[in-house]
Amino acid sequence: MTIDLEDLGLDAGGYLIVQRALRDLPIGSRLAVHGRDPALRVHLAVWSREQGHGIDLSGPAPTVVKGSATTARWSRARRAGDPGPDGTLPHADVRWGLAMRGALVEEGGPPLHADLIDRGVVWAEAAQQLYQHGAARQWNPDTAVRWDAPFALPSEIEGAVVQVMTYLVENEYAAMQIPAGFIARMHPHYREVMQVLAIQVADEARHVEVFTRRAMLRSSEMGVSGAGGRASLQTLLDETDFSLAAFLLSVLGEGSFLDLLEFITRHAPDPVTREVAGLALRDERRHVAFGMAHLKYAADADRALLGRLRTAVERRHDALADTAGLNQDVFDSLVVLAAHAWTPESLRSGWNAVQALQKAMNEGRQRRLVQLGFPSDEAVELSALHTRNFM
């Protein structure tokens, strides 16, 4: 076979033409390379040597004799699944490293330091859809909230809002760190799940932003942070099992937060508080949906999972038995926030609203537990063991 590089040098990309011509030839084939670059002969000899091809300079045109090295490099390469949403394999090989799903992976290279490498352990059928949904609904904290909306609150009411925001922010920190830690441990073969978690982290970052900004809007002094609440969050941070963490954080914790954020949206004493809670609520619905989708998938793959979920709730309850759970100041602030005013009548209505909130949270948790396959009596029992910190 013969090719002509015209005046293109091998050093300026000419080797691509040679490479392409050699690609489909059998080993041992001869390829005569014509061209007008004065260094062609010398460079072709070097290039052939480096690539493991032979070179014959005896004729009028230098001739490459195809060697076996290029074939050898890829002879043991394997495809890492298929790129599409149905292309995942039940087990992802750490030796694929960061190769794209569907890529032809050369053997060798450092193995990936990932331990979440089984589909049954991380997957959710709705992952891609939830990612796309989340990506399409990102909002700008600066413009999505009317930060200059006029309002004035009595100082006690404002103080209650600041306290609730102080509480929310520390919960958002936990919700941001937990998925971030799992991203780092996950095999990118299950990229849709990584993407969902990444959007979730970005969501929580925005929640941190808007809650912080609302807290600082009228006040320079933030609320208190109780040791019991932080102990509760620490047990979430300490949970290293992806499914158990999804259960405790997303299904039970964020699930309870749906009711909490809805409560704040409904009872907010000012438009900014209402808007920030409403925006976070939209995102949290998606976080809960992913947790549920994942656990349904994981429970199908592993019938023993429900038992482990149950144990996880009990273990966490025992670990937190000696702590206060929800800070009394946070509880009181929710009452005051919903009361809007410092009168007995208003406080009564705030109190009743918080009672209704706790009932709604409990029912919501029970409903989700039943959806996951727990019998209703067990759902009642487990919901009651959930942390008093809500998250």
Next chain:
Amino acid sequence: MTLLMGAVAYDPKVVTIWEGFRRFLVDHGLPFDFILYSHYERQAEDLVAGRIDAAWNSPLAWVRARRLAGAAGARLEALVMRDTDRDLRSVIVVRGGSGVESLSGLDGATVGVGAVDSPQATLLPLSLLRNHGLAAGTNLTIRRFDVGVGLHGDHVGGERDAARALIAGEVDAACMIDASHLLFAREGLFTASSTRIIAETEPYDHCNMTTGPSADPVLAARFRELLLGMSYEDAELRSLLDLEGLKTWRPGRTSGYQALESAVDEARFYGEDGALLADDYRP
């Protein structure tokens, strides 16, 4: 008994390469170890004296070891070499616009070469020039770029400095191995028409793995067999082979060192007995 090999540490990657190869060889039942030298002269002397059993020799180290062994009545064998050690060429390069068309145009010129002990960038091209009646001190001025003296030209720095001097107009011609010409073109040091090759040497061979008089024949045979059996399909070996710049080991041959033997004699670099003669060579 262990087969002890010497290699010259011309680059930190030498440790990676031989640690990796050592693991492979030991895993395949060959008791093998290596020691690193800072230059080739002591390695060649130790090989012939039996202080090491094998040496990963530059072509010039092969020439020296062969001469030392001849004088001492010791036996050497060129066991294996890389596929990329066969049929290399050196080139003599001028600036594209210089008007020099052939070697005769270099009469009275200044020529940039590599380190004093570089076969490819100094000894062989100077021999080519000499055979065309061009010699230092008579009708040629030599400008030497001594980088990595003692490494027998393994360090590309001297060639690169000579190439830079050519582009800067400080020398009329520069000498280098063919692969460096392509390398400098890829790096952009040479642009499309900035240089022209006016002469090439005949093909010659580069490194070989030499076994010396102390090598156990059975271990040496196993060493050869294992090296020749290294497959580029093996991912772990492939990364080492890539670092060492080969796809496959080939049987050793000594037919490709004639030109260098002559160049060494012409330059009075080594004596017939392997003595160091070049008085400006301080490895």
